[in-house]
Amino acid sequence: SAVISQKPSRDICQRGTSLTIQCQVDSQVTMMFWYRQQPGQSLTLIATANQGSEATYESGFVIDKFPISRPNLTFSTLTVSNMSPEDSSIYLCSVDLRGARGGYTFGSGTRLTVV
């Protein structure tokens, strides 16, 4: 399966600041997905990022709060802007390699704590 490198693996941030999370894949993929996992909860899709177009956000998530970049087929970033303690979560990127290698693969996640 694909190797996804996500960084940072964890961070503690001050409220009001922003954090950019990077996701690097070892092969070219069309679609990349960003998820949030709040403490003790399941995963919720934030947005879908296609190379060369604007990200598509799910209900409850907006671009001003979670801007996403997708400059090429192997890389994406998610920024958590103007953070508050409610943003403390694990953020995960995922890719769909079903066409090439048969499955969805997740990065190891970024554990964010906002204080």
Place this chain on the structure above:
Amino acid sequence: AQSVTQPDIHITVSEGASLELRCNYSYGATPYLFWYVQSPGQGLQLLLKYFSGDTLVQGIKGFEAEFKRSQSSFNLRKPSVHWSDAAEYFCAVAYNNNDMRFGAGTRLTVKP
């Protein structure tokens, strides 16, 4: 709207006993189906997946799952649970090239 339901929030089984974790989905057509496991503080690991073909799929760590179209279910099973299986288990579904949707998860506790 598409949805994934894991009816059991928490299950406790004795080591060596059999296990079944339930998953039901609500979609117009057959989606792609997945089971993931997440150990405390860890990322998601894919246990198995169903795209088409044989409705009984084998996964890693001795897990298997059976797709039942008539029941819109994709239950996860293991004949003999090990203490190391204690974790959170997520059922997930996806359509074609679309995003994956997750169930709420089932936390498995294994008693000695």
